[in-house]
Amino acid sequence: EDKVVQSPLSLVVHEGDTVTLNCSYEVTNFRSLLWYKQEKKAPTFLFMLTSSGIEKKSGRLSSILDKKELFSILNITATQTGDSAIYLCAVPFMDSNYQLIWGAGTKLIIKP
Amino acid sequence: GAVVSQHPSWVICKSGTSVKIECRSLDFQATTMFWYRQFPKQSLMLMATSNEGSKATYEQGVEKDKFLINHASLTLSTLTVTSAHPEDSSFYICSAQGSTYEQYFGPGTRLTVT
Numbered sequence: 001e002d003k004v005v006q007s008p009l010s011l012v013v014h015e016g017d018t019v020t021l022n023c024s025y026e027v028t029n030f031r032s033l034l035w036y037k038q039e040k041k042a043p044t045f046l047f048m049l050t051s052s053g054i055e056k057k058s059g060r061l062s063s064i065l066d067k068k069e070l071f072s073i074l075n076i077t078a079t080q081t082g083d084s085a086i087y088l089c090a091v092p093f094m095d096s097n098y099q100l101i102w103g104a105g106t107k108l109i110i111k112p
Numbered sequence: 113g114a115v116v117s118q119h120p121s122w123v124i125c126k127s128g129t130s131v132k133i134e135c136r137s138l139d140f141q142a143t144t145m146f147w148y149r150q151f152p153k154q155s156l157m158l159m160a161t162s163n164e165g166s167k168a169t170y171e172q173g174v175e176k177d178k179f180l181i182n183h184a185s186l187t188l189s190t191l192t193v194t195s196a197h198p199e200d201s202s203f204y205i206c207s208a209q210g211s212t213y214e215q216y217f218g219p220g221t222r223l224t225v226t
Contacts, residue, residue: 031213032212032213032214034214034215036217041219041220042205042207042217042218042219042220043156043205043217044217045114045214045215045216045217048212048214050212088155090215092213092214098144098209098213099146099158099161100146100158100215102155102156104155105155
């Protein structure tokens with residue numbers, strides 16, 4: 001059965017800390033992995049990863065994919081209270097419509 | 113790039129009326145759009161997959177006669193909640209699929225049925 005598993009489910013850190021969020025997957029015909037940030041409204045697209053070992057970076061956020069070990073990590077350095085959100089990992093399922101298989105999300109809380 | 117809009121962002125309607133929600137991809141064409149529903153503190157629940165020019169594919173348990181989906185162009189999909197009831201009150205989110213299968217989400221529409 002195809003699945004995406006995120007850990008931890010919840011994380012509380014202080015402002016300025018660095019956090020690492022994990023996403024492992026078992027998906028047939030894997031092609032890409034997506035990271036989203038969800039605050040009060042709909043998810044905001046962060047990264048799409050397709051190749052192993054190539055880091056994608058946007059400001060204080062970075063992500064990397066390991067296709068051999070079937071996981072990805074999302075790093076956030078120098079965290080700020082505005083980083084508090086649910087971070088979702090998803091993998092397109094290679095059926096005719098490429099629906100997303102979602103992880104349960106990591107709820108990140110940054111304390112001032 | 114890759115902006116998806118939804119309209120309206122919030123709607124309140126009376127029980128028994130129908131409500132239409134629009135989802136537009138503003139700067140790209142989307143053959144496939146998805147409609148999700150989200151209850152408070154719960155994850156996104158896929159309702160249906162909408163392909164331009166063809167009938168939508170509904171997930172198990174989603175009433176296709178109640179949630180009418182039309183995807184008449186490559187930039188517009190609509191979800192109509194027919195004969196809405198208070199239990200239909202929820203946060204409805206659409207997404208549009210990019211060229212490499214990533215999904216870009218609209219900001220969502222909060223529906224309140226009184």
